[in-house]
Amino acid sequence: MSQHQTGHEHAEGHGSLKSYVLGFIFSIVLTIIPLVIVMNGLLNKTQTVITIMIMAILQLIVQLFFFMHIREGEKPRWNVMTLIVGVIIVFTVVAGSIWIMSFNSTVQ
Amino acid sequence: MWENIKEFASTFFVTGDPLIYGADVAIVLTSIAIVFVLTYFKKWKWLWTEWITTVDHKKIGIMYLIASLLMLFRGGVDALLMRTQLALPNMKFLQADHYNAVFTTHGTIMILFMAMPLMFALFNLVVPLQLGARDVAYPFLNSMSFWLFLMGAMLFNLSFVIGGSPDAGWLSYPPLSELSHSPGVGQNFYIWGIQISGIGSLATGINFLVTILKMRAPGMKMMKMPLFSWSVLSSSIMIIFAFPILTVTLALLFLDRFLGAHFFTMDMGGNPMMYVNLIWMWGHPEVYIVVIPAFGIFSEVVATFSKKKIFGYKSMVFSMMLISIVSFFTWVHHFFTMGSSANVNVFFAISTMVIGIPTGVKIFNWLFTMFRGRITISQPMLWTLGFIPCFVVGGATGVMLAVAPADYQYHNSYFLIAHFHQVLIGGVVFGYLAGMYYWWPKVFGFKLNDRLGKWAFWLWNIGFYVCFMPQYALGFMGMTRRLYTYGSDTGWDLGWAPLNMVSTVGAFLMGLGFIFQVWQISYSIKNGERDLTGDPWGGRTLEWSIPSPAPMYNFAVEPHVTTDDAWWKVKEDREKGIKPAPVKLEPIHMPKNSAIPFIMSVCWFVAGFGFVFDWMWMAIPGLVGVGICLLARSFSYDTDYYIPVDEIERTEAALRGRTV
Numbered sequence: 001m002s003q004h005q006t007g008h009e010h011a012e013g014h015g016s017l018k019s020y021v022l023g024f025i026f027s028i029v030l031t032i033i034p035l036v037i038v039m040n041g042l043l044n045k046t047q048t049v050i051t052i053m054i055m056a057i058l059q060l061i062v063q064l065f066f067f068m069h070i071r072e073g074e075k076p077r078w079n080v081m082t083l084i085v086g087v088i089i090v091f092t093v094v095a096g097s098i099w100i101m102s103f104n105s106t107v108q
Numbered sequence: 109m110w111e112n113i114k115e116f117a118s119t120f121f122v123t124g125d126p127l128i129y130g131a132d133v134a135i136v137l138t139s140i141a142i143v144f145v146l147t148y149f150k151k152w153k154w155l156w157t158e159w160i161t162t163v164d165h166k167k168i169g170i171m172y173l174i175a176s177l178l179m180l181f182r183g184g185v186d187a188l189l190m191r192t193q194l195a196l197p198n199m200k201f202l203q204a205d206h207y208n209a210v211f212t213t214h215g216t217i218m219i220l221f222m223a224m225p226l227m228f229a230l231f232n233l234v235v236p237l238q239l240g241a242r243d244v245a246y247p248f249l250n251s252m253s254f255w256l257f258l259m260g261a262m263l264f265n266l267s268f269v270i271g272g273s274p275d276a277g278w279l280s281y282p283p284l285s286e287l288s289h290s291p292g293v294g295q296n297f298y299i300w301g302i303q304i305s306g307i308g309s310l311a312t313g314i315n316f317l318v319t320i321l322k323m324r325a326p327g328m329k330m331m332k333m334p335l336f337s338w339s340v341l342s343s344s345i346m347i348i349f350a351f352p353i354l355t356v357t358l359a360l361l362f363l364d365r366f367l368g369a370h371f372f373t374m375d376m377g378g379n380p381m382m383y384v385n386l387i388w389m390w391g392h393p394e395v396y397i398v399v400i401p402a403f404g405i406f407s408e409v410v411a412t413f414s415k416k417k418i419f420g421y422k423s424m425v426f427s428m429m430l431i432s433i434v435s436f437f438t439w440v441h442h443f444f445t446m447g448s449s450a451n452v453n454v455f456f457a458i459s460t461m462v463i464g465i466p467t468g469v470k471i472f473n474w475l476f477t478m479f480r481g482r483i484t485i486s487q488p489m490l491w492t493l494g495f496i497p498c499f500v501v502g503g504a505t506g507v508m509l510a511v512a513p514a515d516y517q518y519h520n521s522y523f524l525i526a527h528f529h530q531v532l533i534g535g536v537v538f539g540y541l542a543g544m545y546y547w548w549p550k551v552f553g554f555k556l557n558d559r560l561g562k563w564a565f566w567l568w569n570i571g572f573y574v575c576f577m578p579q580y581a582l583g584f585m586g587m588t589r590r591l592y593t594y595g596s597d598t599g600w601d602l603g604w605a606p607l608n609m610v611s612t613v614g615a616f617l618m619g620l621g622f623i624f625q626v627w628q629i630s631y632s633i634k635n636g637e638r639d640l641t642g643d644p645w646g647g648r649t650l651e652w653s654i655p656s657p658a659p660m661y662n663f664a665v666e667p668h669v670t671t672d673d674a675w676w677k678v679k680e681d682r683e684k685g686i687k688p689a690p691v692k693l694e695p696i697h698m699p700k701n702s703a704i705p706f707i708m709s710v711c712w713f714v715a716g717f718g719f720v721f722d723w724m725w726m727a728i729p730g731l732v733g734v735g736i737c738l739l740a741r742s743f744s745y746d747t748d749y750y751i752p753v754d755e756i757e758r759t760e761a762a763l764r765g766r767t768v
Contacts, residue, residue, distance in 0.1 A: 078321055082348075089349045089436055097385055100440060103448045 023066025163247035169232030176226035186214035191615040198595040207592035208275035215278025237651035240325025245318040253308035255709035260305025267297035274298035282372035300716035313347030327669040339404025350393035402539025414481025427466030453512040460510035491542035498534030523583025554636035560628035567621030575614025578607035648673040708737035
């Protein structure tokens with residue numbers, strides 16, 4: 001264990017207090033926006049859905065950069081590679097489900 | 109007051125079935141016996157410091173192994189109960205409800221609480237040793253994975269005597285598993301048992317991915333890594349991406365049952381087919397998660413016992429990684445009959461056939477490794493040789509099932525049952541047993557008796573064919589799965605009785621094989637051939653370069669790797685008279701034991717039990733306990749220590765004195 005860890009214990013930074021606080025504020029704001037819109041019925045249905053989706057994607061980016069430290073770490077970029085596989089799987093889950101379940105509209 | 113207690117007990121405990129009263133008695137007697145033995149021999153402290161709080165991957169592996177063999181027993185008894193009920197038409201052995209519960213728990217236990225922990229046992233026992241590492245990347249998390257798995261499994265098994273077992277099939281399809289059709293607590297046990305152990309499985313996947321990427325010995329490039337470790341990497345990738353899907357799906361089902369949501373209900377915009385779609389997105393990768401490590405084991409065993417380098421190393425690696433990705437694109441073949449459009453079925457039929465190709469490549473690689481090798485038929489090799497024809501037939505019937513139009517005939521018939529048992533027993537069980545026999549001397553320091561092992565193997569192997577070959581025919585004769593009786597008065601018996609009888613005989617032969625294995629293990633503990641060399645089979649990989657059982661720090665000196673089959677190279681050099689460079693011992697950095705994983709898992713158990721019975725007074729304190737454990741861990745800084753050089757010297761001298 002020892003030799004492996006001591007090699008890069010200090011190479012991987014873990015963010016500063018400032019970046020954590022900033023990330024925390026961003027993620028709170030991005031959560032409050034859709035909540036307010038839905039609770040007060042500010043937008044119509046399509047607009048609401050689109051806003052929620054945009055907020056979700058922004059939230060994902062905030063989490064990745066401020067808390068998951070996607071920019072840090074040494075080569076090879078395992079974190080980026082796993083992220084890409086993850087994106088492919090998520091795409092498969094969502095798009096595949098829509099495609100497969102579309103029979104509902106044709107049979108009903 | 110007394111009346112209230114009686115009323116509560118009559119619903120809380122499962123009543124009315126002699127089998128269950130028998131189990132009650134057995135559980136109470138076993139518990140008393142365990143407590144008595146531990147107290148009499150003053151072993152409580154030993155149990156706590158050596159096992160419960162341990163973070164040593166070897167000990168965690170042994171605990172996984174014991175737990176999974178117990179679960180194999182439980183699942184096996186379920187199987188024998190079913191085969192007894194089906195042996196003759198009009199059997200009155202099990203009631204319909206009880207039969208439903210038995211096939212449900214058989215499936216869930218065999219996949220999630222037998223195959224998965226047996227796989228994790230081998231991950232833990234072998235991977236760090238094979239990589240030349242001192243432990244896994246996250247030893248604390250590893251211990252937590254085990255205890256979460258065990259608590260989840262216990263919660264699930266508790267349903268047998270408390271509250272009632274789940275009985276909606278091993279994947280719990282709605283609407284049957286919804287509150288409207290299963291109002292009892294059985295489904296809650298199912299959800300929470302799997303959720304709690306699922307956290308552990310996901311953590312193990314992450315742990316071994318990081319271990320393999322980061323903890324390899326210096327010089328061991330990815331393409332010099334042993335194939336079992338490659339298979340673990342492939343399996344871990346699938347675990348990381350598939351298990352969250354299971355967690356979310358069961359969480360949605362829980363919301364339906366607990367809060368009255370409508371994700372999978374028949375009305376109010378819910379759609380039960382969505383559950384089927386989602387659960388198989390986990391379920392399909394899951395079967396590859398359990399079978400790929402078996403492929404890794406066969407690769408090690410075949411190379412060792414043929415005294416040859418594995419044939420086609422690169423194609424093995426490539427095909428395993430290909431399977432881990434393509435396995436995410438085949439899930440619809442479990443429900444071709446749902447009625448999706450033709451295009452959907454065509455896509456998934458083709459992807460299912462495509463995934464058979466890399467598997468075929470591996471079969472040829474094993475055969476070519478054996479070709480002109482000096483083959484020793486040892487126990488691990490025996491299971492490997494049993495696996496090859498079995499898996500080829502299972503794969504071929506799988507491709508038959510992949511033909512979407514034909515699947516309308518096979519779907520949910522005994523043909524399907526025979527197919528998946530053939531790949532799961534022939535592939536997974538034979539594979540893990542081969543691995544168990546192969547690495548047993550490394551883990552415990554003695555070999556398992558050969559004679560008893562051969563009896564066990566032939567009983568298993570012959571029993572398998574006697575049990576499942578008739579089921580292919582029964583499927584063609586129209587027998588459907590999950591049928592609890594087939595009396596001729598109901599018009600169900602279409603000449604099925606003789607083949608069912610044969611099948612039952614086969615199942616009992618396999619049961620006998622298991623008894624022989626228990627006998628073999630208990631006999632060998634006293635009389636087994638001791639392994640004093642650390643390398644009883646003439647191995648090729650690093651785990652055979654250290655004494656058996658391995659010292660707690662595994663490697664006194666970190667090995668430096670220059671080729672694949674690293675240990676073989678060292679042995680060759682020795683024969684040529686090349687002396688290894690002198691090495692200097694250094695203090696070894698090790699993780700400290702911790703009680704937090706155990707306490708936290710107990711808290712999860714309490715919370716899970718509370719949720720099962722909808723007792724918030726129990727669930728909330730349980731969750732609070734989990735939170736406190738998380739905090740306690742976050743603020744504990746004293747988590748590691750160094751083993752001084754003189755202690756290593758003493759341990760090594762004692763071990764080597766014995767070994768050389």
